[in-house]
Each structure stands twice: as structure tokens, then as C-alpha cells.
Amino acid sequence: MERWIELARSFIGLHEVKGREHNPEILQMWKDIKRGGIKDDETPWCAAFVGAMLERAGIKSSRFEGARSYSSWGEKLAEPADGCVVVFSRDGGGHVGFVVGQDSAGNLLVLGGNQSDAVNVKAFPRSRVTAYRWPAGVPMPIGTLPVRAPAEFSKSEA
Template sequence: MSLKWIDIARSYIGLHEGIGDLDNPKVVALYALAGHPEVKHDAVPWCAAFVGACLRQAGLPSTGTLWALDYAKYGDKVTSPVVGAIATKKRNGGGHVFFVVDFDGSYVWGLGGNQSDRVNIVKFPRSIIHSYSWPHGAPFPKAPHDGAFRVGAVKAGSEA
């Protein structure tokens, strides 16, 4: 089963912030797609903008905010990881949000933006995940690993 929002998110893998004082216009465009055209610099934390932009491009609602932990209250709650789910985690100063693309008994692989200043897949310990949710109205997969992949995953870095 193809999940449109995950396909869209995958298409951004490799996108990164501008170097130094330069802004990457493709990252800045994510803010507008997420409903925040007032943001003009990619140095503003953009994980929630990435998730919101992917959801909206897939025809699904987003939280409409740039606060990552607002996704803990989004959609339909799921109690464990499912490929395509939206996961949040807390961190110093706020939170982080990403899409689950794979998991095992110990880890969740998350496809997200602003993961070491780029879109990539990162392996997170399951023990640090704050919440999982499913886009309301989107079809739920028959198998929790349907469409799973972790190719190109990197070690977790900064989400700030």
C-alpha cells in the first residue's frame, strides 16, 4: 500500500538548509506549504513545517502550527509504531516530529526534516518516542510494516 504523504516526504530526502547565512528556497517553501508564508529563513526549526507540508500536499490536514509537539494531539492515536504514522519526541527546548518509515523492537526509523539540518531517515530509540498518531481519515495499513524501509538511515543528530 502506498502512503501518499510518505511518498511525498521521500521525494525530499537530501534537501538541506542553506550554508551559513544563505537560505535554501526549497526549505523556506515548506513553511508556505505548511501554511506559514511569513517565515523567510530556514534557520527557524522546520520539522513541523516539513510534516505539515507533506500532509497538505497529500490532501490531508495538518496541525497548522510550527510546534512539533502539537502533532501529539493530531489525528487518530496509535499506541505503537506503524509505518506512515507521525511520531513525536521531546527534546530540550521543545520537541521533534517525523514520519515512521520502519521499526523493530528497539528502534523507530523516522523520515523527517531538520534532522541534522536536512531531510533524511534517522534511527531513534523507541523509548524516547512521546506519541504516535495517524492522519484522520487516511486508510490504515493492513500490516504495520507495509511499505517499510530504512535504507540510508543515519545516526540521530540535532533536531534544533
């Protein structure tokens, strides 16, 4: 398992704090990607999560707050690979996370931040994918994308 995925898995369950307080771990993720001027956990933070996990694993992220910044980051993949970065379209913007498998119907299982205001694994249809990316210079895993137990479909990434 890739180091950034191990790190990302350790944050499953992390969520935004409702109200005037903000989760300090999410604020640290903004700092990790050199966007420390963002001082809340309501700003869409999927790219901060992906970037922080990459940075903490010693890989330079896009260092940008927009999910679509990952569309040209790293190396392009024609198909998803276990641990790759995946960029999605959504109404009003984009979304980014890590592919950690697929369900039996071929939907992608994505470990990401700001998925229903938390870090979790959700299912996404491949029809929403705009890019699969891999860190430049890092050897890719060999083999097919693993089939895992189904997950609930993502309903909110904003």
C-alpha cells in the same frame, strides 16, 4: 505506500543553506502550512516538513510550527504504523517525523526534516516517543512495522 511518504522520500537530501541565503524549498514548506511569515531555514523546520508533505497529499496538517502540535493532531495510535506521524521529546523542545520502519533492535526509522539540518532517515529510540498519530479519516495500513536496514542515530533535530 502513503502519498505523503512518497512525497517526503522525494526530498531526501534537501538541506539548509548555510549563511545568509535560505533554501527556497524549505521556505515554501512554511507557506504550505500557512506560516509564510517565517523567512529563514534556521528556524526549526521539522513540523513544516511534516505539515507540507501532508498538505501536498491533500491532508490538513496541524498548521503550526511546533513539533508538539502533532501530539493531538489526527487519531492516536497505541503503536507505530508504517507512515504514521511520530512525536519525540528532546532537550529544549520536540521533534516530529514519519515512521518508515524499524531496525532489527526495534529502533524507529524516521523520515524527517531538520534532522542534522536536512531531510533524511535516522534511527530514534522508542524511549523518546511521546505520540504516534495517523491522519483522521484515512485508512491505516495493516501489518507489522517493517524491519529495514539500520540507519545512523539522530544527533540533532534543532
